[in-house]
Amino acid sequence: MMKHFLMNLLLSFIWVALTGSMYYSNFLFGFLLGFFILWIMNRNEDDQRYFFRVPKIISFLFYFLYEMIAANLQVAYDVITPKYFFKPGIVKYPMKARTDLEINLLSTIISMTPGTLILDVSEDKTTLYIHVMYLKDKDQFIAQMENGIEKKLLELLR
Incomplete structure (x- = not known):
């Protein structure tokens, strides 16, 4: 579970770096986008907590x-x-x-x-x-x- 959270944070920081705007709303959007990407990638895993x-x-x-x-x-x-x-x-x-x-x-x-x-x-x-x-x-x-x-x-x- 911690692995997924840290990966989600990394993806949101990457999103902020790629867009070039350091706003909370942009970070939150990157977090949600990273959450969705991780969910798509890990749908078949056993640990879905x-x-x-x-x-x-x-x-x-x-x-x-x-x-x-x-x-x-x-x-x-x-x-x-x-x-x-x-x-x-x-x-x-x-x-x-x-x-x-x-x-x-x-x-x-x-x-x-x-x-x-x-x-x-x-x-x-x-x-x-x-x-x-x-x-x-x-x-x-x-x-x-x-x-x-x-x-x-x-x-x-x-």
């Missing part, structure tokens, strides 16, 4: 960006308006993440979105305690976390 994982990573980044923008807009609206909208609460969230890497990445990503903060991880590493600034329904929040960020993150890592 790279070609499934890269689209999942891109999908996760867009999902996380959307969630972050939505949370920022919610917090900004609460700051700008004179009415007091937030209803803070602490949620005991049962995780499906088991390894230290999965738990660490999940807690970091949850803490990066405005309005949420990880308070603690249980001793047996099965539960996160999350402070939520806009908590309307605990069950709905838990379902949103399970079907959203945690599910997409674990698809990437497993």
Whole structure:
């Protein structure tokens, strides 16, 4: 998998050198072009993990960006308006993440979105305690976390 990634980077740098324009958009286009070329060349190989994982990573980044923008807009609206909208609460969230890497990445990503903060991880590493600034329904929040960020993150890592 690392071989495919490094080859993809090499192809994107070659594309940038051939076109002569050092822009992020040109590098991204070269990366996508290199990904497509590598996918065509390696369709019959047994190890196809790279070609499934890269689209999942891109999908996760867009999902996380959307969630972050939505949370920022919610917090900004609460700051700008004179009415007091937030209803803070602490949620005991049962995780499906088991390894230290999965738990660490999940807690970091949850803490990066405005309005949420990880308070603690249980001793047996099965539960996160999350402070939520806009908590309307605990069950709905838990379902949103399970079907959203945690599910997409674990698809990437497993």
